[in-house]
Amino acid sequence: MFNGNYARLYDSFHANKDYSIEIQSIVHSLGLEKFSNLIGLDFGCGTGLHASEFSKIGIRVDGFDRSEDMLAVARKRNPGLRFSSNLQDFKKEYDFSYSLFDVLSYQVTEEDALDLMRELFVRTKSSGYVLLDSWNSAGVLQDPPKLTERTVESSLGAITRKVIPDLSGSEEDIYPLTIQLIHQSSNEILMSELHLVRAWSPRKVEDLMLDVGFKDISVLNLVRPNEVVQNFEWRFGIKAKKP
Template sequence: MSYERFAYLYDELMQDAPYHQWAELVLKKLEDYGVKGRTLLDLACGTGELSLRFAREGFQVTGVDLSTDMLSVARSKAEDAGFHLPFFEQNMAELEGLGQFDVIGVFCDSLNYLQTAEEVEKTFSKVYQHLKEDGLFIFDVHSIYKITQVFMNQTFTLNEDRLAYIWNSFPGEAPNSVEHELSFFVLDESSSKYNRFDEIHFQRTFSVEQYSRWLEHAGFKLLEVCADFEDASPSADSERIFFIAKRID
């Protein structure tokens, strides 16, 4: 899934996202598992918000995303902040040629945009190849509960002076998948009229057990599974599941 006009609204829509919690979790897990290296690959980096936060923490950050528009925003933000970060347009399931890193992350449930089991397995294999020995792979996904009980058949809205949206979520064709139909209304200040555009996004998730098997099959040692930014195992109503795995040779 590649974002189009949505990319230029993304930061405005996500201004309340708990990015600091993602960054804090990564820093804590690197300390917990004794990872000293500072090279970090931010897969599905979007507009680079987390890439910049890690750069400010002293990491050598590389960002990858499938969306040209998202990467355009990320590059501009990095330059404005005084960082010269390398950003590459690649599919995470076809990752190649970027070298090896001490930590690789797929944050903000971006892995849920992969539609098939094969894509997830290919992504794990590619991440393994790009990770240094004993390096950490950290990612988060929506839980099955979040997809089926929170999103499914729900409507979400926003109504502000400059921006409004209607967000409808419907069951997808695959098990534990959802289709998001989004209609945006953005104020054109020159005409005082609202321009509408529509996008469709798809997300799919799998069980904790399935992700764990795929990680182990790719060669990782699964170190930890936790939920909702807390050091606690997932419960029946956890919404965001985190996996921390290590490359072993």
């Protein structure tokens, strides 16, 4: 998943994401200070754009991801930082950690979500904070996923990414999405993957984080930090403190 051509084209398909603003949101949400002394962990770092933006403000961030092809892009972009698909390469405790852009939503069972939270817990220093985000079950139920298409230019020519939801197959807030890459001129399907994505409720995520041992848990609106998350909104953030 997220390998090959998709990894190489990933940043092009998400070119509308402003990572500098997202970094400001993370810094604000976690109350980070004294940047030059901080080291963070990005769990599900993808192509390393968050780490790159953190470097610009003097914060070092190491990155874990399961996709070696995504990590190849991250290493080329950030040659001085640590990126690995092996969790054993991240044995120290970090000042803060985060896992964003739907990593939690790709954990479709409670045990999967608990495993993610435990990995963050053991790799975060005492009194350090962890930040997650997720699809919001109430918002996604009101406005279910729709077919989307986006076309980008590449060395292969024009490539269209098509995301096809199967609402007939959705149950327990888990939504099957087929992601395809299609060569525009030949109409050849270069890639087709089935992704299962879960829309979690903030209360359930809070309960799971309490089970792991986190304290001081807060649900956040990462888009409008001064507002509470509404039921109609598609995403929410949640931060928690390791005692």
